[in-house]
Amino acid sequence: MNRLTRYVISLGGSLLTPEEGLSDYLGAFSDLLVERLEEDEQYFIVTGGGEIARRYMSLVDKGGMSQYSLDGIGILATRLNAFVVASYFGDLSNKEPFTTVEEAALLGELYPIVVGGGTVPGHSTDAVAALVAERVGGEVFLNLTTVDGVYERDPRKHPGAKMYRELNTEELLKLTMEKGFGAGGHMVIDPLAAIVIHRSSIRTVVMNGRDLENLRSFFEGKEFRGTVINPIEGGENG
Numbered sequence: 001m002n003r004l005t006r007y008v009i010s011l012g013g014s015l016l017t018p019e020e021g022l023s024d025y026l027g028a029f030s031d032l033l034v035e036r037l038e039e040d041e042q043y044f045i046v047t048g049g050g051e052i053a054r055r056y057m058s059l060v061d062k063g064g065m066s067q068y069s070l071d072g073i074g075i076l077a078t079r080l081n082a083f084v085v086a087s088y089f090g091d092l093s094n095k096e097p098f099t100t101v102e103e104a105a106l107l108g109e110l111y112p113i114v115v116g117g118g119t120v121p122g123h124s125t126d127a128v129a130a131l132v133a134e135r136v137g138g139e140v141f142l143n144l145t146t147v148d149g150v151y152e153r154d155p156r157k158h159p160g161a162k163m164y165r166e167l168n169t170e171e172l173l174k175l176t177m178e179k180g181f182g183a184g185g186h187m188v189i190d191p192l193a194a195i196v197i198h199r200s201s202i203r204t205v206v207m208n209g210r211d212l213e214n215l216r217s218f219f220e221g222k223e224f225r226g227t228v229i230n231p232i233e234g235g236e237n238g
Protein backbone atom coordinates (compact mmCIF):
# COMPACT_ATOMS: atom_id res chain seq x y z
CA MET A 1 0.00 0.00 0.00
CA ASN A 2 1.57 3.23 -1.17
CA ARG A 3 0.49 5.74 1.42
CA LEU A 4 2.39 8.97 1.82
CA THR A 5 2.40 9.32 5.58
CA ARG A 6 2.29 6.53 8.12
CA TYR A 7 1.23 7.39 11.63
CA VAL A 8 1.71 4.92 14.43
CA ILE A 9 -0.59 5.62 17.36
CA SER A 10 -0.22 4.26 20.85
CA LEU A 11 -3.79 4.56 22.14
CA GLY A 12 -3.40 4.57 25.92
CA GLY A 13 -5.43 1.98 27.79
CA SER A 14 -6.78 4.67 30.13
CA LEU A 15 -8.64 6.12 27.15
CA LEU A 16 -10.42 2.80 26.69
CA THR A 17 -12.07 2.25 30.07
CA PRO A 18 -15.31 0.37 29.38
CA GLU A 19 -17.72 2.99 30.70
CA GLU A 20 -20.46 5.22 29.37
CA GLY A 21 -19.15 7.48 26.65
CA LEU A 22 -16.51 5.11 25.32
CA SER A 23 -18.56 4.14 22.32
CA ASP A 24 -19.15 7.83 21.43
CA TYR A 25 -15.46 8.53 21.88
CA LEU A 26 -14.42 5.65 19.63
CA GLY A 27 -17.00 6.70 17.05
CA ALA A 28 -15.57 10.23 16.94
CA PHE A 29 -11.97 8.96 16.98
CA SER A 30 -12.60 6.60 14.07
CA ASP A 31 -14.47 9.29 12.09
CA LEU A 32 -11.49 11.60 12.45
CA LEU A 33 -8.99 9.01 11.19
CA VAL A 34 -11.21 7.82 8.36
CA GLU A 35 -11.60 11.42 7.18
CA ARG A 36 -7.82 11.73 7.16
CA LEU A 37 -7.42 8.73 4.86
CA GLU A 38 -8.28 11.09 2.02
CA GLU A 39 -4.98 12.80 2.74
CA ASP A 40 -3.20 9.56 1.80
CA GLU A 41 -2.39 8.66 5.33
CA GLN A 42 -2.12 5.25 6.95
CA TYR A 43 -2.64 4.50 10.62
CA PHE A 44 -1.26 1.75 12.80
CA ILE A 45 -3.02 1.73 16.17
CA VAL A 46 -1.69 -0.11 19.22
CA THR A 47 -4.19 -0.26 22.08
CA GLY A 48 -3.24 -0.30 25.76
CA GLY A 49 -4.76 -2.55 28.42
CA GLY A 50 -5.94 0.11 30.88
CA GLU A 51 -8.56 -0.73 33.45
CA ILE A 52 -9.18 -4.26 32.19
CA ALA A 53 -5.50 -5.15 32.53
CA ARG A 54 -5.26 -3.61 35.99
CA ARG A 55 -8.46 -5.26 37.27
CA TYR A 56 -7.56 -8.73 36.14
CA MET A 57 -4.00 -8.42 37.40
CA SER A 58 -5.30 -7.31 40.79
CA LEU A 59 -7.33 -10.53 41.09
CA VAL A 60 -4.31 -12.74 40.65
CA ASP A 61 -2.59 -14.37 43.63
CA LYS A 62 0.81 -12.75 43.17
CA GLY A 63 2.49 -15.60 45.09
CA GLY A 64 1.26 -18.01 42.47
CA MET A 65 2.12 -16.09 39.36
CA SER A 66 5.31 -14.70 37.85
CA GLN A 67 5.64 -11.19 36.48
CA TYR A 68 6.00 -12.85 33.08
CA SER A 69 2.58 -14.47 33.40
CA LEU A 70 1.02 -11.27 34.73
CA ASP A 71 2.26 -9.61 31.56
CA GLY A 72 0.39 -12.35 29.69
CA ILE A 73 -2.84 -11.15 31.31
CA GLY A 74 -1.95 -7.58 30.33
CA ILE A 75 -1.36 -8.60 26.73
CA LEU A 76 -4.76 -10.31 26.55
CA ALA A 77 -6.38 -7.14 27.88
CA THR A 78 -4.66 -5.03 25.22
CA ARG A 79 -5.93 -7.43 22.54
CA LEU A 80 -9.46 -7.28 23.90
CA ASN A 81 -9.30 -3.50 23.51
CA ALA A 82 -7.83 -3.91 20.03
CA PHE A 83 -10.80 -6.06 18.97
CA VAL A 84 -13.14 -3.32 20.14
CA VAL A 85 -11.24 -0.45 18.48
CA ALA A 86 -10.86 -2.35 15.17
CA SER A 87 -14.62 -2.88 15.03
CA TYR A 88 -15.12 0.89 14.61
CA PHE A 89 -13.24 0.91 11.31
CA GLY A 90 -15.34 -1.71 9.50
CA ASP A 91 -13.65 -3.03 6.37
CA LEU A 92 -10.94 -0.37 6.53
CA SER A 93 -9.00 -2.35 9.14
CA ASN A 94 -8.09 -5.89 10.12
CA LYS A 95 -10.75 -7.47 12.35
CA GLU A 96 -8.45 -9.52 14.58
CA PRO A 97 -5.60 -7.71 16.32
CA PHE A 98 -2.06 -8.29 15.09
CA THR A 99 0.04 -10.16 17.60
CA THR A 100 3.54 -9.44 16.28
CA VAL A 101 5.25 -6.42 14.75
CA GLU A 102 5.84 -8.38 11.56
CA GLU A 103 2.15 -9.19 11.29
CA ALA A 104 1.38 -5.48 11.69
CA ALA A 105 3.70 -4.71 8.78
CA LEU A 106 2.06 -7.37 6.59
CA LEU A 107 -1.44 -6.15 7.45
CA GLY A 108 -0.24 -2.69 6.45
CA GLU A 109 -0.03 -4.01 2.88
CA LEU A 110 -3.74 -4.79 3.00
CA TYR A 111 -5.44 -2.15 5.11
CA PRO A 112 -5.19 1.62 5.54
CA ILE A 113 -5.83 1.14 9.27
CA VAL A 114 -4.12 -1.62 11.21
CA VAL A 115 -4.98 -2.42 14.82
CA GLY A 116 -3.30 -4.58 17.43
CA GLY A 117 -2.23 -4.80 21.04
CA GLY A 118 0.68 -6.19 23.02
CA THR A 119 3.16 -8.67 21.60
CA VAL A 120 5.49 -10.27 24.18
CA PRO A 121 5.96 -9.88 27.96
CA GLY A 122 8.41 -7.34 29.32
CA HIS A 123 7.30 -4.01 27.93
CA SER A 124 4.23 -1.90 27.26
CA THR A 125 2.23 -1.15 24.15
CA ASP A 126 4.24 2.10 23.73
CA ALA A 127 7.22 -0.09 22.94
CA VAL A 128 5.16 -2.14 20.49
CA ALA A 129 4.06 1.06 18.77
CA ALA A 130 7.63 2.36 18.59
CA LEU A 131 8.80 -0.95 17.09
CA VAL A 132 5.96 -0.89 14.56
CA ALA A 133 6.98 2.67 13.63
CA GLU A 134 10.56 1.49 13.21
CA ARG A 135 9.54 -1.55 11.14
CA VAL A 136 7.14 0.20 8.77
CA GLY A 137 9.03 3.48 8.50
CA GLY A 138 6.41 5.44 10.40
CA GLU A 139 6.85 9.15 9.96
CA VAL A 140 5.26 10.04 13.28
CA PHE A 141 4.77 8.13 16.49
CA LEU A 142 1.77 9.56 18.25
CA ASN A 143 1.36 8.72 21.90
CA LEU A 144 -2.21 9.41 22.95
CA THR A 145 -2.59 9.43 26.70
CA THR A 146 -4.63 11.08 29.45
CA VAL A 147 -2.19 13.89 30.20
CA ASP A 148 -1.34 16.76 27.87
CA GLY A 149 2.28 15.83 27.20
CA VAL A 150 5.56 14.94 28.87
CA TYR A 151 5.93 16.59 32.27
CA GLU A 152 8.95 16.94 34.51
CA ARG A 153 6.89 15.19 37.21
CA ASP A 154 3.57 13.29 37.17
CA PRO A 155 0.99 16.10 36.82
CA ARG A 156 -1.69 13.90 38.42
CA LYS A 157 0.33 13.84 41.63
CA HIS A 158 2.05 17.21 41.33
CA PRO A 159 -0.33 19.92 40.13
CA GLY A 160 1.69 22.75 38.64
CA ALA A 161 4.37 20.39 37.26
CA LYS A 162 5.99 21.85 34.15
CA MET A 163 5.15 20.35 30.76
CA TYR A 164 7.83 20.21 28.10
CA ARG A 165 6.76 21.70 24.76
CA GLU A 166 9.73 20.23 22.96
CA LEU A 167 12.41 17.69 23.69
CA ASN A 168 14.90 15.81 21.60
CA THR A 169 15.04 12.02 21.52
CA GLU A 170 18.13 11.94 23.69
CA GLU A 171 16.50 14.08 26.38
CA LEU A 172 13.44 11.81 26.31
CA LEU A 173 15.64 8.76 26.74
CA LYS A 174 17.41 10.36 29.69
CA LEU A 175 14.10 11.28 31.35
CA THR A 176 12.61 7.80 30.96
CA MET A 177 15.76 6.15 32.31
CA GLU A 178 15.75 8.43 35.35
CA LYS A 179 12.12 7.57 36.16
CA GLY A 180 12.49 3.87 35.36
CA PHE A 181 9.92 1.13 35.05
CA GLY A 182 8.65 1.08 38.66
CA ALA A 183 5.01 0.04 39.00
CA GLY A 184 2.76 3.08 38.81
CA GLY A 185 5.75 5.39 38.62
CA HIS A 186 6.64 5.08 34.99
CA MET A 187 7.00 7.95 32.58
CA VAL A 188 4.46 8.73 29.93
CA ILE A 189 6.60 6.74 27.45
CA ASP A 190 8.30 3.50 28.50
CA PRO A 191 12.10 3.14 28.33
CA LEU A 192 12.16 0.60 25.49
CA ALA A 193 9.95 2.88 23.41
CA ALA A 194 12.34 5.76 24.15
CA ILE A 195 15.34 3.67 23.06
CA VAL A 196 13.68 2.74 19.77
CA ILE A 197 12.55 6.32 19.12
CA HIS A 198 16.10 7.55 19.69
CA ARG A 199 17.95 4.90 17.72
CA SER A 200 15.72 5.29 14.69
CA SER A 201 15.12 9.04 14.93
CA ILE A 202 11.33 8.77 15.00
CA ARG A 203 9.51 12.06 15.36
CA THR A 204 7.20 11.60 18.34
CA VAL A 205 4.29 13.58 19.68
CA VAL A 206 2.67 13.05 23.07
CA MET A 207 -0.79 14.52 23.59
CA ASN A 208 -4.06 14.06 25.40
CA GLY A 209 -6.11 11.56 23.42
CA ARG A 210 -9.36 12.75 24.98
CA ASP A 211 -9.20 16.05 23.14
CA LEU A 212 -10.04 15.09 19.58
CA GLU A 213 -10.21 18.72 18.40
CA ASN A 214 -6.62 19.12 19.50
CA LEU A 215 -5.73 15.93 17.63
CA ARG A 216 -7.44 17.29 14.53
CA SER A 217 -5.42 20.52 14.82
CA PHE A 218 -2.25 18.46 14.97
CA PHE A 219 -3.19 16.46 11.86
CA GLU A 220 -4.03 19.67 10.02
CA GLY A 221 -0.68 21.23 10.88
CA LYS A 222 -2.28 23.85 13.15
CA GLU A 223 -1.23 24.82 16.64
CA PHE A 224 -1.90 22.07 19.19
CA ARG A 225 -1.18 21.26 22.82
CA GLY A 226 1.34 18.48 23.37
CA THR A 227 5.03 17.64 23.58
CA VAL A 228 6.99 17.25 20.35
CA ILE A 229 10.06 15.02 20.51
CA ASN A 230 12.41 15.72 17.66
CA PRO A 231 15.27 13.62 16.33
CA ILE A 232 18.64 15.26 16.90
CA GLU A 233 19.57 17.10 13.75
CA GLY A 234 22.87 15.99 12.37
CA GLY A 235 23.17 13.48 15.23
CA GLU A 236 24.43 9.96 14.59
CA ASN A 237 20.83 8.80 14.13
CA GLY A 238 19.49 12.00 12.60
Ligand code: UTP
Pocket residue numbers: 012013014047048049050053070071072073074075078117118119120121122123124125126128
Ligand atom coordinates in the same frame (compact mmCIF):
# COMPACT_ATOMS: atom_id res chain seq x y z
P1 UTP B 1 -0.11 -1.21 28.53
O1 UTP B 1 0.70 -0.88 27.36
O2 UTP B 1 -1.50 -0.69 28.61
O3 UTP B 1 0.72 -0.93 29.86
O4 UTP B 1 -0.20 -2.79 28.68
P2 UTP B 1 0.87 0.30 30.86
O5 UTP B 1 1.93 1.21 30.37
O6 UTP B 1 1.10 -0.36 32.20
O7 UTP B 1 -0.56 0.99 30.84
P3 UTP B 1 -0.99 2.49 31.09
O8 UTP B 1 -0.47 3.27 29.91
O9 UTP B 1 -0.39 2.90 32.39
O10 UTP B 1 -2.50 2.38 31.11
C1 UTP B 1 -0.78 -3.41 29.81
C2 UTP B 1 0.14 -4.45 30.37
O11 UTP B 1 0.28 -5.54 29.44
C3 UTP B 1 1.58 -6.08 29.47
C4 UTP B 1 2.33 -5.32 30.56
O12 UTP B 1 2.14 -6.02 31.78
C5 UTP B 1 1.58 -4.00 30.61
O13 UTP B 1 1.73 -3.36 31.84
N1 UTP B 1 2.19 -5.99 28.12
C6 UTP B 1 1.67 -5.15 27.17
C7 UTP B 1 3.26 -6.80 27.79
O14 UTP B 1 3.75 -7.56 28.62
N2 UTP B 1 3.77 -6.77 26.52
C8 UTP B 1 3.27 -5.94 25.56
O15 UTP B 1 3.75 -5.96 24.41
C9 UTP B 1 2.21 -5.10 25.91
